[in-house]
Amino acid sequence: MNTIGFIGAGNMGSAILRGIAGSDMKPEAELFAYNPTEAKVDALADCGVQKCKSAAEVVEKSRYVFLAIKPQKFEEVLPQIADAVTEQTVLVSIAAGIGAEFIRKLTKPFAKVVLAMPNTPLLLGEGATALAKDDSVSDAEFAVVRNIFGSCGMTAVIAPEQMKEVIAINGSSPAFIYLFAKGFLDYAAKVGLPEQSAKELFVQSLIGSAKMITDSGYSIDELIRQVSSPGGTTLAGLDQLYEGKMLDAVQNACDSCTKRAYELSK
Ligand SMILES: NC(=O)C1=CN([C@@H]2O[C@H](COP(=O)(O)OP(=O)(O)OC[C@H]3O[C@@H](n4cnc5c(N)ncnc54)[C@H](O)[C@@H]3O)[C@@H](O)[C@H]2O)C=CC1
Ligand SMILES: O=C(O)[C@@H]1CCC=N1
Secondary structure (H helix, E strand, O other), rough: OOEEEOOOOHHHHHHOOOOOOOOOOOHHHHEEEEOOOOOHHHHHHHHHHHEEEEEEEEEOOEEEEEEEOOHHHOOOOOOOHHOOOOOEEEOOOOOOOOOOOHHHOOOOOOEEEEEEEEEEEHHHOOOOEEEEEEOOOOHHHHHHHHHHHOOEEEEEEOOOOOHHHHOOOOOOOHHHHHHHHHHHHHHHOOOOOOOHHHHHHHHHHHHHHHHHHHHOOHHHHHHHHHHHOOHHHHHHHHHHHHOOOOOHHHHHHHHHHHHHHHOOOO
């Protein structure tokens, strides 16, 4: 039985807990959580999450401890758990910008740390989580953490020094994609298309396009070419996107995302 605890049960902590609870990992896991707003943990009772009275209690009861709090809270919370961290504890940080050395500095010099960058689709078992293995954790411990995220989506292992750059790609990108989707649905509303049908048609286009990228074997440039009939509608639309510098806007969004991660970095 793996004991898995959460310090913070907000958007992401709850999403991972619900992901674990809905996966085949649940029978082998005992789940704990602490959040100062107790109602957030109470709302997870249906997932079998046991409520703790403090962050330190989560660490005392759990081998794998997820730090699912805002980066700005680490300086306040880590000293509160330091005494409870043992050679067995594996601290899993999902916070943007936070590094392993900083966590050790505020807990124990020997603390085992895994850095992870998940995303909210994990709630539906469709997550994408980047993980970095720190030398402090064994292969077996890292495999357990990877398995937890893997129970609710795909995972990829990257170098610890790339954990800030990856945020734009999977951590924040869902918001960018939702905004893109909003543009289409706003257009559908403007021209009077039925809301539900437009939503279903666009969302399936999003899913289908994603599958074409992963499964068709064609490059993205070739996939764009396949849709773009000479003198047709797509090229007319693409002209506008190029003129509006959509690719530059995306690069700028990713750059700003990374820059912010460095600002939050500790
Ligand atoms: N929301 C997202 O899509 C993603 C978020 N993250 C990371 O996850 C972390 C949490 O983000 P969200 O869940 O979005 O924020 P959130 O604000 O929804 O959740 C944070 C939770 O921590 C709780 N909290 C505050 N002080 C606490 C304390 N002393 N002890 C325990 N809990 C405390 C808050 O009440 C709140 O429920 C952040 O570090 C963020 O960088 C990472 C990937 C994606
Ligand atoms: O916005 C944030 O800072 C967090 C990290 C990635 C997604 N949400």
